[in-house]
Amino acid sequence: MTNSSLTQRIEELKREKGAVILAHYYTSPEVQAVADFLGDSLALSVKARDIDAPIILFAGVNFMAETAKVLSPDKKVLLPVPEAGCSLAESCKAEDFAAFKAQYPNHKVVSYVNTSVGVKALTDICCTSTNALQVVESIPREQPIIFAPDRNLGSYIQKLTGRDNMVLWDGACTVHEEFSLEKILELKQEHPEAKIVVHPECRAYIVQVADYVGSTAGILEYCGKSEANEFIVVTEAGILVEMQKRYPEKSFIPAPPMDSTCGCNECRYMKMVTLENILACLEAESPEVVLDEEVRRAAERSIVNMVAIK
């Protein structure tokens, strides 16, 4: 089937079943095109909670679909590729995290949403890259914190807040850790007027050269507001689709990874979602996200605490 006939069939099935597709900015262009809502992980969590539809199909990775199910237990949440994981979530298994947490009984736990539902159940308050600063600042300064699982986001927040009472889990995103400072600086020499925009999952030495640091939604907003016309984009390359759509008069240069033959400025998990598996999933209404109710309830508290702060 061609992309256009797959798209047409997906649109028909959405109408027939009252299904809504939520997609992250890192999915491929044809997947973004069938989405009813495109967003960053925070916006998609909020949308999943508020949306009035019996079926949500989540075009993204499994922690995002799980978050949607936690917030919307009565809706059917479909995930075309359950194996679409996340290197951050996978670096932090619930049983290992429980043992880590037990070493710090007086600490509050702040977890990035890029975690399994089991880790969220052990968390006091979740955060995303959009609201991590507000979440940490909502906790009294003298209260020690465990921040998991992204050590880069954690140390960036630690630097912004000057808090020395944060213990970091040692996880990282394999996409954002791969950017090359040398190549970014070469690009900057070729495009001296370009602003460097960086996701906080990148290493500290990359964050240091940024004109702007923020989540995918934050970066998009900054590029729109900035007077600059050129941007060196240091995050997953899928976001360029939305950037070029919103700001066709500006130019966006994807930052290359250290090894430019590896394609590793693309998240292989996000790219597992295709029009073919979306169609198959909508037709069969499967695979569906199913969660243990006790774990779901425990996880819900941490996400509701986060959404209340936004």
Ligand code: 13P
């Ligand atoms: P955002 O929260 O910026 O959407 O990022 C999610 C993510 O997976 C980053 O790698």
Ligand code: SF4
């Ligand atoms: Fe996870 Fe990194 Fe992919 Fe985001 S880009 S989903 S953090 S592996």
